[in-house]
Every structure is written in structure tokens, then in C-alpha cells.
Amino acid sequence: MLDLVNPPASTFSALQNQINGLLDDFLTEPSPWVSSPEFRRYPAVNIWEQGDAAHLEAELPGVKMEDVELLVAGNQVRLSVQRNNAAETKAAWHRQERPSGNFTRSFTLPWELDADKVEAKLKLGVLSVTLPKAESAKPRKIKLLTN
Numbered sequence: 001m002l003d004l005v006n007p008p009a010s011t012f013s014a015l016q017n018q019i020n021g022l023l024d025d026f027l028t029e030p031s032p033w034v035s036s037p038e039f040r041r042y043p044a045v046n047i048w049e050q051g052d053a054a055h056l057e058a059e060l061p062g063v064k065m066e067d068v069e070l071l072v073a074g075n076q077v078r079l080s081v082q083r084n085n086a087a088e089t090k091a092a093w094h095r096q097e098r099p100s101g102n103f104t105r106s107f108t109l110p111w112e113l114d115a116d117k118v119e120a121k122l123k124l125g126v127l128s129v130t131l132p133k134a135e136s137a138k139p140r141k142i143k144l145l146t147n
Helices: 009-028
Strands: 045-050 053-059 068-073 076-083 101-108 119-123 126-132
Touching: 045 101, 053 076, 068 119, 068 126, 076 126
Parallel strands: none
Antiparallel strands: 045 053, 053 126, 068 076, 076 101, 119 126
């Protein structure tokens, strides 16, 4: 009979080994969410702030510039892409890891953007976008008045 009040040390050791194994699997194996077809429909995107602008990079292998739509309004950025795979209807797929079809992703930044100064380029399958802050979002030095 198992003594639940004073379990043997081997019980704790076995439990610790099981927990360690689960954590190792979780940290080293691809996540089921990341490898799901729904997740892969969307490109990997990085967004960071540097100076007076945000920068967005999206992985878009095989996409032409005319298949990309980028809209900027206020503090919102919307990226829409049309991915076509011509062989899709003519082939019996054995594996498909590069997705096709349309997608739209929207991002909200914590400041207003100057849509007139946004620059975007698509090079080697990577979309690079510079999103300058609006003048109203930039910090200003305030002159102090004396009495």
C-alpha cells in the first residue's frame, strides 16, 4: 500500500523525472500551435521601435510586390497578401509547408504614424517597412516660463 503521508523518495524522484521530461519536450519540440496549418498561413513578423520610427519586417517568400497591400491610418497598420500556388490544383500534394491563399494581419502601435512618410520595400522575400511617428507623437522639449 502507498503511504501518501510519507511517500518514499523514489516517488518524488520519478515525478520530478516526468516533469523534467515534459518540460524538455515542450521546449525542444515544435509547438503544435506553430506547426498548425492555420498558423503558417500568416508570415512571421517582427516589429520594433528605433528612434522616431517603428520598423516592420514580414517573411513573404515567393510573393510579388503587386500582391502586397499595406494600409496605414492613425496608429494602425494592415498588411494584406495574395499568395498563389499555380500547381495547387494540378498536383497531388505529399507535403505543403509553404502556404497559399490570402491573408490579412493588423497591428496597433502605441503612437500615431505619419502615413505620408511610410516606406516599404520587398527584397529577397522579406518585406521591410519603416513607419515614422507622427509629429504629435514625438517628444518635445518644453520651454519653462519664469514669473
